[in-house]
Amino acid sequence: MSSSAGLADITEHAGGPAPQQVKTARRMSxxxxxxxxxxxxxxxxxxxxxxxxxxxxxxxxxxxxxxxTLENIYKIFANQFLLDAYLVSIKISVITALGAAVLGFFVxxxxxxxxxxxxxxPTVTTLSGVASNFAGVPLAFxxxxxxxxxxxxxxxxxxxxGINLRTLxxxxxxxxxxxxxxLYFQIPLMVLIITPALxxxxxxxxxxxxxxxxxxxxxxxxxxxxxxxxxLIGATxxxxxxxxxxxxxxxxxxxxxxxxxxxQLYNQIRGDVLHDENLGFAVALGMILITGASNAAxxxxxxxxxxxxx
Numbered sequence: 001m002s003s004s005a006g007l008a009d010i011t012e013h014a015g016g017p018a019p020q021q022v023k024t025a026r027r028m029s030x031x032x033x034x035x036x037x038x039x040x041x042x043x044x045x046x047x048x049x050x051x052x053x054x055x056x057x058x059x060x061x062x063x064x065x066x067x068x069t070l071e072n073i074y075k076i077f078a079n080q081f082l083l084d085a086y087l088v089s090i091k092i093s094v095i096t097a098l099g100a101a102v103l104g105f106f107v108x109x110x111x112x113x114x115x116x117x118x119x120x121x122p123t124v125t126t127l128s129g130v131a132s133n134f135a136g137v138p139l140a141f142x143x144x145x146x147x148x149x150x151x152x153x154x155x156x157x158x159x160x161x162g163i164n165l166r167t168l169x170x171x172x173x174x175x176x177x178x179x180x181x182x183l184y185f186q187i188p189l190m191v192l193i194i195t196p197a198l199x200x201x202x203x204x205x206x207x208x209x210x211x212x213x214x215x216x217x218x219x220x221x222x223x224x225x226x227x228x229x230x231x232l233i234g235a236t237x238x239x240x241x242x243x244x245x246x247x248x249x250x251x252x253x254x255x256x257x258x259x260x261x262x263x264q265l266y267n268q269i270r271g272d273v274l275h276d277e278n279l280g281f282a283v284a285l286g287m288i289l290i291t292g293a294s295n296a297a298x299x300x301x302x303x304x305x306x307x308x309x310x
Contacts, residue, residue, distance in 0.1 A: 021045075050270075055286060059281035072224055072282035082283065085261040089244055092175070092260070096182040097239035101232065104190025111191075112198040125195065126189035135185050140252035143181050148172050178250050178258060181242050189242065197231035197305060227305075234301030241294035245287065261287060 004287050063069045076082050111121045151172075156216065157163040171177055201224060208220040225232075247262035256263060261283065268280030 022202040029097070031057055033115045056281045056284045056288065059278055060285040062278055062281075064278065072278050075279055076282055076286065082201065082261070085259045086286065087263045088175070088259050091250055092179055092182065092306070093240045093243040095179055096186050096243045097236050099179075100186035100190045100239050100243075103237040104187045104235075105232065107187070108191045108194045109196055113201075125192065128191040130268060131188040132185050132192060135246065136248035137252040139181055139184060139249050143148060143172050143177070143184075143253060145246060147180075173254050173257065176256065178254055178260075181249050181253055182246065186239050192240060193235040193238065194228075194231060197228055197235075201227065230301040230305035234298045237294045238298045241298070244294070245291055 004228055029121075042277060060072055061068055061070065063071065107124065111124050143151075145151055149166065149172075153163050157165065165171075172180070205223050205227075209223055213221070243264065247260070247266060250258060250260050250261055251266065256267070265280055265283045265287065268276050270282060
């Protein structure tokens with residue numbers, strides 16, 4: 001009989017708990033402590049995400065008196081103005097997602113695989129973290145002060161080079177102005193998302209490809225991009241959802257002159273002229289379905305990418 005077994009027998013005969021029972025109790029205690037640690041997160045999610053979402057979904061199928069109706073859904077499909085708002089929002093989201101995906105990928109590829117100075121990567125990632133969260137009224141003001149009608153760069157180009165951005169067709173308070181503003185925080189977000197995926201590319205893969213006579217283009221065509229494909233597509237989908245749900249920057253920059261679905265949602269719920277809360281709930285439901293599908297696609301593609309890298 002081993003000493004540990006003898007100790008267990010002595011403990012049991014002495015009336016104390018067995019070592020296995022002690023381990024089980026300790027494990028349950030640790031699990032309970034960890035559970036209490038995530039309680040604030042679930043409470044926060046329930047109060048500010050789950051319950052408001054359920055409230056919107058229920059309100060989308062109610063009239064002013066609280067009775068069940070499909071009238072709100074019908075109003076969306078019967079109102080060309082709202083359908084156009086969805087279309088404009090989708091256009092901006094697609095353009096900014098694709099543009100940020102391409103530009104952000106090249107930036108991330110340069111700092112991860114470009115043999116640049118070591119200090120450059122933490123600098124770029126830090127700036128990307130700040131810029132990806134710089135949105136809303138401050139970002140709109142920055143763009144107006146920089147490339148607005150009387151902005152710094154606008155005046156500088158006109159004074160020194162005779163270039164008038166307005167005559168060239170660019171107006172910051174327009175569709176393309178909002179696209180430029182969205183790209184400001186979309187590109188850094190892409191850098192932050194795709195950098196870990198680039199870190200997952202093993203050096204052995206490149207060395208094996210070079211040994212077999214592959215050029216850098218061949219490596220990216222047959223190895224790099226196929227492996228990063230799910231990550232790239234997933235990141236692009238996430239950028240689409242991030243742009244589709246944005247409102248503060250566009251509203252502060254262009255105001256009601258730009259027919260975005262987020263602005264129409266605000267007008268229906270908080271506006272004085274187009275005030276119809278239940279129609280606003282139905283509009284929000286459509287946005288939830290679009291962004292929910294985008295996030296589900298991102299999660300699926302991220303899992304596939306993780307399996308590839310492993």
